[in-house]
Amino acid sequence: MVREIIDPIPATRVAGARPHIDRIVNVRGNVVPLADIRARFGMPAAADSPDTRFLVLEVAVGGDPVVVALVADKVFAVTEVDPADCEAVPPVGTTWRPEYIRAIVKAGDEFIIVPELEQILN
Template identity: 55%
Template sequence: MNLQQSEGSAAAAIHDDTLMQVVMVGLGEEMFALDAELVREIIDPVPATKVAGSRPFLPSVINVRGNVIPLADLRIRFGMPLRDNTAETRIVVIEIMVGGDPVLVGVIADRVYEVTEISKADVQQTPRVGMQWKPEFISFITKWRQEFVIVPNLERILN
């Protein structure tokens, strides 16, 4: 390998470290980028069963291919107004770590836009004031197509 190839490989490695593959989803008027490594599948809404005594943002469970998984409504966790499902509503099934164990959770999305890459190089500081959400719920904020996009910390939100 010559030096030029080595430098090109190093530049590619640095470039790859700054990009993150995400699934872009909408909740209300807000745009969120979910780490694609956490996403297992995206499904149409299915019937949900309410669970007595559950947390308000995890009100029910759904059956996904024979697996009973909790269904999270992040709008409740973020203090956003509730909405009825529409033709664009989807459930994003993610896998997060809870107590050191992997757990599947369905997350309601008002719409799923696309799978894309965002740059970690454009990370913006999370404001401590003026936001309706707890700062610990946000991993970081970055730009995508000239818009600010929130990358939520799903493990903190759902634990």
């Protein structure tokens, strides 16, 4: 669940942390891990731009709710997804590993990939 979308704020590196969750940020007085899925997927790092945002999310990790921030190159929209509109991931045609995709949703003429954040963050 998306709690909020914020402009980038200063982050502190954490020695010995996993490469894709190696920083923390202070979000409204709470220490929140900052995840960069570019690093998780082996993509090159991207410099912050005027469009860069942090998505502050509540996700289940190991069955427990955890607040985490994700670096986003750009946020176009946030929408609720009806589970009835979710389709299974096709066995071919995606560049993401299937275990990283929870579902695919058709929204008008476009498709939305719903990520499986617990798998991505672990």
